[in-house]
Amino acid sequence: MACWQREFARDPGRRAFVSVGCVQRPERVAVIGVGILGASVGWNLSRHGAAVVFIDAGQPGEGVTNWSFSWVNASNKTERRSYFDLNVASMAAYRELAGTIGPGSWWHPSGHLRWAGDSAAEAKLLETAELLAGWDYRVEVYTGAEVRRRLEPALTVPGRTPVLFYPDEAWVHGRHLVGRLVGRAVESGAEHRSGTAVCDIGTGADGSIRTVTLSDGSRLDVDAVVNAAGPSASQVAGLITRHLPMCREPGVVTRIGCAQVPVHRAMHAPHIEIRPDGDASVVLHSREVDALIDTGEDPAELARLLHESAKHVVPELGNSRIAQTRVAHRPIPADGFPSVGAVPSVPGYYEAVSHSGITLGPVIGRLLASEILSGKRDKMLADFRPERFPQSENLPHIHD
Structure with missing residues (x-):
């Protein structure tokens, strides 16, 4: 693999690369969509030296991120072990993030309660709890009476009803977290373009990302783009003629x-x-x-x-x-799992599209930023790569 030479530009609009071994490291990255995923990727890129441009048609954190149940968990993610593990890793990443940027008003690690209203649903919950315990995920079982006495006195849960308590789970005030991450990134030199949408993504003769054009008429020279546009992700992908199928939910x-x-x-x-x-x-x-x-x-x-x-x-x-x-x-790729990482057919184009973005924000932000800057693909994302979606003109587009 040929090494890229170091090139610096005094004009911030010009393209610039930094040689990192034999891997092209983009110097200017456009992050499209400033919800929890875009903010997490952008902050991680910025703190490791990349020039970041946040672009959002609205305001940071005021889209789906602000209208989510915002529950940080892996107990509801047992359908695939790799997906469960990714969510567990992000729960740990949240604790690290709180230590790095301070917990403030966004972080609430108070645990989570769950109980059922009939015997069949109750049996299913207890079965899931047993599975989770086998995966070393902390779960405690109380009666309704114990929960009212020890945890939540305002509830009307019946006294003998089994109630599951997941002590390591949390909730997040997404808009406050996004504001803090974007603020930190801007302090490190990131740009922020709010109230304007991306209407075109330009590529060079080699097919790699070169520019983004905004609805306000401006055009930015960039080395990479991160599609973190949530419900609009399929439309952004379409700007590079990529088919990203999405569920409507x-x-x-x-x-x-x-x-x-x-x-x-x-x-x-x-x-x-x-x-x-x-x-x-x-x-x-x-x-x-x-x-x-x-x-x-x-x-x-x-x-x-x-x-x-x-x-x-x-x-x-x-x-x-x-x-x-x-x-x-909700921004849900068609198979229900995240689409995260590079699209090899378009060098410089990356996706960060997922339901459960609140839970997955910190780990996706860290892993994708590392991939963009180093070129190395983390095994934790192996099952969630964008290329698993076939690219065929005959496939219908399913827009979220």
């Missing part, structure tokens, strides 16, 4: 305003998911209510249904009010 999230938050941690109760969201807010979500989105039900009615379910579990929420509701589209 909308979800509704409601924020409840309350004078005093009556719960201390994230939880999955029958029919409803509940977590704190700071000093005066609670977040609600339900897969059952998500199923009503495509029926044309008004979002205000969906919010009311979420609130009603939550009041059955936490009666104190009866005095709260619905503050905000949003239907968001």
Whole structure:
């Protein structure tokens, strides 16, 4: 492999490379989409010396990242061992991140509770708990009475109901975390272009990334792009004629305003998911209510249904009010697993597209930044490479 020579440019718009052994190291990287994944990749690139340009049609962290249940876990990721391991690694990366940038208002490692409403679902939960324990994942089993006495006195969970407690899980205030990561990157010299979308990606004669053109009319010379555009990732991929198939899976999230938050941690109760969201807010979500989105039900009615379910579990929420509701589209590649890494057919183009972006942000940010800067592909991402999706003009595009 030929080595790249060191070339520096005084004009920041010119292309520049740094030789790292025999690997081309990009000096200017455009990160498209500034949610949790884009912010994590960009911050890791910036702190290791790359010039980063964050580009987002909105504001940092205010898209899907801000309308996620934001539950950091691996207990719900058992369908493939490599996927479980990736999530466990990111849980550890979160603890390291909190030590590096400080926990502040974004990090809440208070554990997670889960219980079922019928015997069949309960048996399935206990079976999963046994599997997780066999994989050395910490899980504790309490009765409802013990949970009310020791952890969450405001709950109405029946006294003899088995309740699983995952002490190593957490919740994250995604918008606050994104703001902190982008702020740190900007302090290190990163640029930030908000309120403008990428409308074209230009390549050179060799097929490698050369430019990005923005909706405000500006064009940037870059050496690489990271597609972290969430629900718009398939459209961004299409700018380089790449087919990135995505699932369509909308979800509704409601924020409840309350004078005093009556719960201390994230939880999955029958029919409803509940977590704190700071000093005066609670977040609600339900897969059952998500199923009503495509029926044309008004979002205000969906919010009311979420609130009603939550009041059955936490009666104190009866005095709260619905503050905000949003239907968001989850960025899920067609097979349900992340698409992370280089696309070999387009040198300089990388993807960071995944559901569970809140959980996976720190580990994807670290591994992908390392791959971009060193050219080395980490084995942890082997099952989640973008090239697993066949590129055929006959395949239909499935947009999220």
